[in-house]
Amino acid sequence: MEPPSAAVQCYSAPVEVRGYENKWYMALLAGIDLEAKEARISFENNVWQPRIVPIDTVRFVPKKVVSGHSFQPGVGDTVEVLSLGSDFTPPSWCLGTVSGVKDGLYYIQQEPGGGDDEEEERNTLKLERQQTIVELNHLRAPSKPRESPEQLWDDSTKCSPVLTNLKSEIFEVPQSLSDWLVSDDGRACMRYIAVRVRLASISVQTTHCDHPRVYLIGIAHLTARARMLLTIHVKHQVEIQSFHDHRRLSATRQRRQQAAAKASAGGRKQSGNDNAKESCSSGSKNLAVQRSAPSLSTVRTTTHEKLTEEKSRNFVIKFCTTRRLLGLTIGSLVIIEGPFESASALARKRLEFFIVKYPIEQESVQWVVGPKYSNLSALAERTSLHYARYSDTDDMGESRPCIEMCGRAEEIDEAKTMIESHLLYRGVFHDAQVGKEMVMESNQQSEMENSERRGSSKYFDEGFGSRESISSETLAASTIDSMDRSSICGALGP
Numbered sequence: 001m002e003p004p005s006a007a008v009q010c011y012s013a014p015v016e017v018r019g020y021e022n023k024w025y026m027a028l029l030a031g032i033d034l035e036a037k038e039a040r041i042s043f044e045n046n047v048w049q050p051r052i053v054p055i056d057t058v059r060f061v062p063k064k065v066v067s068g069h070s071f072q073p074g075v076g077d078t079v080e081v082l083s084l085g086s087d088f089t090p091p092s093w094c095l096g097t098v099s100g101v102k103d104g105l106y107y108i109q110q111e112p113g114g115g116d117d118e119e120e121e122r123n124t125l126k127l128e129r130q131q132t133i134v135e136l137n138h139l140r141a142p143s144k145p146r147e148s149p150e151q152l153w154d155d156s157t158k159c160s161p162v163l164t165n166l167k168s169e170i171f172e173v174p175q176s177l178s179d180w181l182v183s184d185d186g187r188a189c190m191r192y193i194a195v196r197v198r199l200a201s202i203s204v205q206t207t208h209c210d211h212p213r214v215y216l217i218g219i220a221h222l223t224a225r226a227r228m229l230l231t232i233h234v235k236h237q238v239e240i241q242s243f244h245d246h247r248r249l250s251a252t253r254q255r256r257q258q259a260a261a262k263a264s265a266g267g268r269k270q271s272g273n274d275n276a277k278e279s280c281s282s283g284s285k286n287l288a289v290q291r292s293a294p295s296l297s298t299v300r301t302t303t304h305e306k307l308t309e310e311k312s313r314n315f316v317i318k319f320c321t322t323r324r325l326l327g328l329t330i331g332s333l334v335i336i337e338g339p340f341e342s343a344s345a346l347a348r349k350r351l352e353f354f355i356v357k358y359p360i361e362q363e364s365v366q367w368v369v370g371p372k373y374s375n376l377s378a379l380a381e382r383t384s385l386h387y388a389r390y391s392d393t394d395d396m397g398e399s400r401p402c403i404e405m406c407g408r409a410e411e412i413d414e415a416k417t418m419i420e421s422h423l424l425y426r427g428v429f430h431d432a433q434v435g436k437e438m439v440m441e442s443n444q445q446s447e448m449e450n451s452e453r454r455g456s457s458k459y460f461d462e463g464f465g466s467r468e469s470i471s472s473e474t475l476a477a478s479t480i481d482s483m484d485r486s487s488i489c490g491a492l493g494p
Helices: 118-125 173-183 184-197 222-264 292-304 341-351 360-371 372-385 409-454 476-482
Strands: 008-012 014-018 024-033 038-042 051-054 058-060 077-082 094-101 105-110 132-133 167-172 201-205 213-220 277-282 314-323 329-338 353-361 387-393 399-407
Touching: 008 024, 008 118, 014 038, 024 058, 024 201, 051 360, 077 105, 077 132, 167 222, 173 184, 173 222, 184 222, 213 222, 222 409, 329 341, 353 409, 360 372, 360 399, 360 409, 372 387, 372 399, 372 409, 399 409
Parallel strands: none
Antiparallel strands: 008 201, 014 024, 014 058, 024 038, 024 094, 038 051, 077 094, 094 105, 105 132, 167 213, 201 213, 277 329, 314 329, 353 399, 387 399
16 A cells, blocks of 8 residues: 555655666655555656656665775776766666776766667667766666565665565554644654664655554565654653643643733722833843833833723833943933833833743753754744853852743743753653664664674665665655656656
């Protein structure tokens, strides 16, 4: 069973598809129908339109030889040479013969493609074909044909197997994780699993089905490993989701309580003739009230909108400085005048900035701060803080890891809640990491035992088994079903 068109493609392995003149064009696997023996492929940067091709014309990317077994072709050797492609043609590999080597450059005589008129084509194009001069990194050994399915047991890309040995499985996910599956975090998790266990394709579906589903395509024992990792991720993601739900409910309850408190305070307004005046100094360390004129205007406008029960009169916000006789500035004042106390209190709340240090444990510093302070940057952005940074001293000057935050009181409270929730996740992620390591250790042990029985391999993955091979999402999975099959099936060519 292949993933339906409603599925969101999270990862597709790089493949090569045979086309014009027996060239192998670089492509991405967008889907596979094992029953119809057809594969859906797309091309980098949409150089060619996505299309459906027979499954036996698609293979995984072959491997290079590792250092110690370097590939050094000589004159007369048959090799595969890379054509970089163009804006209208994807990169491809084709057979050729080394006709000479000089100064590290290889002179390649490309071989003509096979066909019914192969001999005639060879005679016709013999004079037209020119030698190609390339470097060694544009050459590779000819791909060997797949000899037996047993070769695929431990290495899905050895000998460049075709896709006939792939299996498709469905993994159902709890309904509560449907939004997470299609989020950036969920799709990144799916890509991680696909690359880690070397799946051919992984996609998710959350619509037009009873439960969210994950479609796994790969060698049978690799899809089994993927199911084990998925089980661990889903189990702990459910726990994480409960933390998110609890935080949302707490925030909603807090907002309702604040709204009720404001409503009760509004009923106890003073007379409109009693003007309340408050002033706050910016010379203190824990206050930052120096605001630009546009900001003060915004605060005044917002305060007027909040106080709809009584029309405000003589509402003024003044910004002034106090100076010494020598003309040196020693502080600033923000003077707030309003028709009643609640108006000036609300304006002060929106103007007044605090600097607070939130202590954390030493072992949680890296977890909270994140790589290159990325978590602190995200915290400041999401809560609208002026800044959030790491400090190794607390408010008393003692040595202790802290997160220093500058912002309004409500922004700091929200940031504290997010830090507390993030600290709760640490234990959950630790348990998930332990589970994943146990699965991968078991897989590595199995691989070592199989490798000892067959002998050590001298190859490694290029593309299919590496993290750098993660491809971007392709629209082929959602658009190819609506295309005309008669116009896209068949051989590839210009």
